[in-house]
Amino acid sequence: MFFDFVPLIAAVSDVTSATQNKTLETAMDTTGPIISENVHHFLPLTILVCLALLVPVSMLLISWFAGKYARVNRDLSDQSKEKHEPFECGIQTAATVGQADERFSVKFYIIGMLFLVFDLEVAFLYPFVIRFKYAEGWDLLWVLLAFLVLLEAGYLYLFRKGALDWEKEV
Amino acid sequence: MDTSTHQPVQQSVAERLDPHTATTPLGDWVRELCDAPDGGNLLSMTINVIIIIIAICAFSSLTAMVLVWMERKLAGRFQRRLGPTRTGPFGLLQTAADGLKLFLKEGFRPNASDPFTYYLAPLLPLTGAFMVLAVIPFGPSMWIADPELGLIFISAIAGLGVLALLIGSWGSNNKYSLMGGLRAGAQAISYEVSLILCFLLIVLASGETNLLNIVEGQQGNFWNWWIIKLPGAGFIAFIFFIITSTAELNRTPFDTTEAESELTGGFHTEYSGIAFSMFFLAEYVHMFIAAAIGATLFLGGYNAPFEFLPDGWWWLMAKSYAIIFLYIWFRWTFPRLRIDQLMALEWKFLLPLSLINLVFAGILIAMGWIL
Numbered sequence: 099m100f101f102d103f104v105p106l107i108a109a110v111s112d113v114t115s116a117t118q119n120k121t122l123e124t125a126m127d128t129t130g131p132i133i134s135e136n137v138h139h140f141l142p143l144t145i146l147v148c149l150a151l152l153v154p155v156s157m158l159l160i161s162w163f164a165g166k167y168a169r170v171n172r173d174l175s176d177q178s179k180e181k182h183e184p185f186e187c188g189i190q191t192a193a194t195v196g197q198a199d200e201r202f203s204v205k206f207y208i209i210g211m212l213f214l215v216f217d218l219e220v221a222f223l224y225p226f227v228i229r230f231k232y233a234e235g236w237d238l239l240w241v242l243l244a245f246l247v248l249l250e251a252g253y254l255y256l257f258r259k260g261a262l263d264w265e266k267e268v
Numbered sequence: 269m270d271t272s273t274h275q276p277v278q279q280s281v282a283e284r285l286d287p288h289t290a291t292t293p294l295g296d297w298v299r300e301l302c303d304a305p306d307g308g309n310l311l312s313m314t315i316n317v318i319i320i321i322i323a324i325c326a327f328s329s330l331t332a333m334v335l336v337w338m339e340r341k342l343a344g345r346f347q348r349r350l351g352p353t354r355t356g357p358f359g360l361l362q363t364a365a366d367g368l369k370l371f372l373k374e375g376f377r378p379n380a381s382d383p384f385t386y387y388l389a390p391l392l393p394l395t396g397a398f399m400v401l402a403v404i405p406f407g408p409s410m411w412i413a414d415p416e417l418g419l420i421f422i423s424a425i426a427g428l429g430v431l432a433l434l435i436g437s438w439g440s441n442n443k444y445s446l447m448g449g450l451r452a453g454a455q456a457i458s459y460e461v462s463l464i465l466c467f468l469l470i471v472l473a474s475g476e477t478n479l480l481n482i483v484e485g486q487q488g489n490f491w492n493w494w495i496i497k498l499p500g501a502g503f504i505a506f507i508f509f510i511i512t513s514t515a516e517l518n519r520t521p522f523d524t525t526e527a528e529s530e531l532t533g534g535f536h537t538e539y540s541g542i543a544f545s546m547f548f549l550a551e552y553v554h555m556f557i558a559a560a561i562g563a564t565l566f567l568g569g570y571n572a573p574f575e576f577l578p579d580g581w582w583w584l585m586a587k588s589y590a591i592i593f594l595y596i597w598f599r600w601t602f603p604r605l606r607i608d609q610l611m612a613l614e615w616k617f618l619l620p621l622s623l624i625n626l627v628f629a630g631i632l633i634a635m636g637w638i639l
Contacts, residue, residue: 150398161542213457231475262615264608
């Protein structure tokens with residue numbers, strides 16, 4: 099009862115095939131019809147991606163031409179060194195002005211690693227929660243709790259280690 | 269456990285009134301033009317889809333411009349001044365005038381920056397914003413696409429915005445930009461976890477990832493909305509949603525990415541003219557989208573608060589604007605958080621409490637304690 103993962107498998111098949119009421123086997127067999135059914139929903143998205151790329155690109159291009167030819171003040175000849183400097187405080191010291199391709203704090207990498215772990219956790223939770231409503235009573239809640247307890251043990255370890263502290267020296 | 273007792277998901281998507289084949293005068297005319305009077309063929313469907321896309325995208329761009337006006341007007345009121353008054357009635361045309369001015373600016377790129385990444389970055393946020401708009405149901409038959417995995421689609425596409433900030437900040441080759449971009453990346457990926465946990469709570473309660481099904485599940489009076497229907501858990505999740513979406517939008521009090529007093533504008537320090545205004549426009553479209561998602565998930569979407577009132581897109585607008593007012597109110601009330609406070613708030617407070625709230629909602633549903 100406690101480790102009955104049949105509802106989980108059913109939930110996974112439900113998510114991946116995006117069809118209703120199919121077992122895992124039949125969902126994996128019917129690749130053809132699913133595609134033709136989903137053309138209905140993904141044709142709009144395909145057109146939308148094209149249009150949504152076209153609109154910003156055309157905005158940039160129109161502005162490029164308008165900025166060049168339609169302005170009252172057409173003097174764009176100022177290409178001086180100062181104009182192309184990085185926008186900073188204006189004081190020419192080595193600490194401020196210059197290339198930005200230097201090393202940065204390792205804290206950002208730690209946040210990235212934490213994100214990977216917890217985002218995967220959340221992604222694994224999706225199949226649970228989609229089927230949760232249709233489960234009987236506490237059946238799926240035990241599975242959810244077992245999963246979360248395992249993960250939160252890791253979370254507590256990170257907390258105690260100080261991985262979640264921004265100011266801690268690493 | 270017997271898996272056969274699992275009930276099918278409520279209603280098939282194809283059975284619903286589909287805007288791509290719905291019988292509106294314009295749709296009928298297009299279908300007649302394409303020699304497909306019944307049902308429509310691929311050509312007529314494509315044309316109808318393009319009409320809907322243009323309508324909804326133009327509408328949301330206009331909404332973004334209105335939001336800029338609203339933000340300036342409210343900011344004025346919060347600070348006991350008037351805000352824009354001169355251009356048009358109540359200063360309504362101020363945003364259009366600003367946009368026109370920015371259009372006519374010189375397209376400038378610093379020599380030190382990388383051309384490809386510098387010009388790629390302003391394109392992505394608008395693309396991402398329009399793609400998320402596709403799955404939001406504005407009305408019973410007002411949507412562009414209706415995939416079964418709508419919420420997962422949203423959480424996947426929403427990452428595009430922060431990608432653009434990272435690309436743009438890296439490509440401008442400016443230390444302030446780089447710092448702002450890194451902060452934006454760290455902040456967005458941190459808060460995304462608890463944002464998706466808020467989505468998960470709704471999926472848990474409704475058993476759906478399809479946004480239209482989620483809205484249909486909240487029909488009836490206002491106590492059928494998930495914010496009230498799940499006693500306690502729904503309201504907590506809504507508050508967490510407001511906090512995390514404010515952080516995802518990089519708005520005050522979570523705007524360490526822009527932080528004009530320390531980073532001179534953060535990731536868009538080197539951007540000017542139309543490239544800057546595209547970031548700016550996308551920011552406000554994103555704000556509208558976040559509010560519309562919040563209204564869809566927690567406040568019943570396009571459903572009226574009482575049964576005897578007619579449903580429609582105006583309810584979604586009213587709820588979205590209420591949430592947007594909250595965002596603007598936050599911006600002109602709270603001071604900016606430091607980056608360490610920001611990270612502590614997410615990792616030590618919001619994340620564990622969201623998980624506890626999820627389990628709490630699970631117990632509520634398992635015990636059947638739903639209104």
